Amino acid sequence: MVRKGLSLCVSGFIGASVLCGCSAGSPTSSADATPENPMILDLAHGLSETHTVHIAMTEFAKEVENKTGGRIRIKIFPNGQLGSEDENMEQLQAGVIAMTKVSAPGLATFTEEYNVFGLPYIFESTEDFYEVMDSQGMRDFFLSTGDDGYVTLTYYTSGARSFYTKDKPIRTPEDLKGLKIRVQNMKSQTDMMKYLGGTPVAMSYGEVFTSLQTGIIDGTENNETALTTGKHGEICKYYSVDQHAMIPDVLIMSDKVWSQITPEDQQLILEAAHESTDSHKIMWDQAIEEAVKEAEETMGVTFVYDVDKEAFRQATAPMVEEYSAQYPGVAKLLEVIEQARKEK
Numbered sequence: 001m002v003r004k005g006l007s008l009c010v011s012g013f014i015g016a017s018v019l020c021g022c023s024a025g026s027p028t029s030s031a032d033a034t035p036e037n038p039m040i041l042d043l044a045h046g047l048s049e050t051h052t053v054h055i056a057m058t059e060f061a062k063e064v065e066n067k068t069g070g071r072i073r074i075k076i077f078p079n080g081q082l083g084s085e086d087e088n089m090e091q092l093q094a095g096v097i098a099m100t101k102v103s104a105p106g107l108a109t110f111t112e113e114y115n116v117f118g119l120p121y122i123f124e125s126t127e128d129f130y131e132v133m134d135s136q137g138m139r140d141f142f143l144s145t146g147d148d149g150y151v152t153l154t155y156y157t158s159g160a161r162s163f164y165t166k167d168k169p170i171r172t173p174e175d176l177k178g179l180k181i182r183v184q185n186m187k188s189q190t191d192m193m194k195y196l197g198g199t200p201v202a203m204s205y206g207e208v209f210t211s212l213q214t215g216i217i218d219g220t221e222n223n224e225t226a227l228t229t230g231k232h233g234e235i236c237k238y239y240s241v242d243q244h245a246m247i248p249d250v251l252i253m254s255d256k257v258w259s260q261i262t263p264e265d266q267q268l269i270l271e272a273a274h275e276s277t278d279s280h281k282i283m284w285d286q287a288i289e290e291a292v293k294e295a296e297e298t299m300g301v302t303f304v305y306d307v308d309k310e311a312f313r314q315a316t317a318p319m320v321e322e323y324s325a326q327y328p329g330v331a332k333l334l335e336v337i338e339q340a341r342k343e344k
Contacts, residue, residue, distance in 0.1 A: 027039045041257065085100070159225070162241050
């Protein structure tokens with residue numbers, strides 16, 4: 001399902017490349033590209049240049065240039081230079097930019113299978129998450145969405161999301177009752193909180209710190225780095241490791257652009273993308289380790305590990321069944337995930 005009436009709020013020099021996703025003046029096909037006149041692909045995203053995903057995408061760009069002998073180069077626009085994540089997605093759909101990074105559940109607007117990545121307890125552990133996401137079945141799915149205007153080149157982990165609160169630890173779903181918990185503005189997240197008994201409050205990440213301070217919310221959910229980079233650990237003193245969701249970021253390319261790249265060059269790009277994912281896993285593990293240490297030692301955050309994950313899983317199981325029944329694509333991708341586990 002593709003959005004209609006896409007807005008094109010981009011700078012003039014990008015506008016000159018409409019419908020090719022390449023920088024103005026560069027070849028629109030990799031078959032015509034040379035080291036002297038390369039195919040230049042624009043990649044826009046909203047992350048800072050210090051973010052691990054930006055660093056991974058920078059490595060991806062370097063490897064694409066190396067593997068293609070300089071015939072294909074990627075120009076990265078970080079920090080929301082070309083707009084928000086939604087605006088970048090619209091630009092990609094229209095062919096104004098070639099690539100962008102989005103949170104996987106955001107693609108459910110276009111491809112209903114992507115609802116899966118917003119559901120709770122789809123993955124059993126970090127190891128299970130990596131094995132499923134790196135499976136051939138998942139990679140085949142990533143490249144199957146051309147009719148929706150894009151293909152997914154790879155994913156980047158954003159860790160496991162858990163609840164953290166100001167005044168008390170969360171060990172069972174009952175502990176969430178009566179609490180106002182910030183969630184991302186997506187249906188799967190608000191539905192999850194309803195199944196768990198808490199009150200979902202959808203808001204942007206930038207509003208969370210002040211809302212915690214003023215009592216608009218009692219807690220939130222995210223990975224461990226939010227405690228330090230977002231300073232949430234200054235207010236929330238209990239991080240309960242329930243790991244209810246593992247929501248990846250995904251690197252996507254316009255299908256219009258992908259179709260203009262030769263099969264040989266497509267393979268080189270995919271190799272570079274998968275290698276950047278492997279590098280990012282190492283960076284992410286280091287970032288989590290550093291965040292936990294800082295939160296404990298300088299912010300006084302208590303990490304609660306004796307969480308009854310099975311109680312959370314059972315409480316949200318009917319939600320997963322409901323989504324599977326409502327969205328055939330969800331049931332289809334869940335089958336891909338189960339098959340990947342069988343092939344371990």
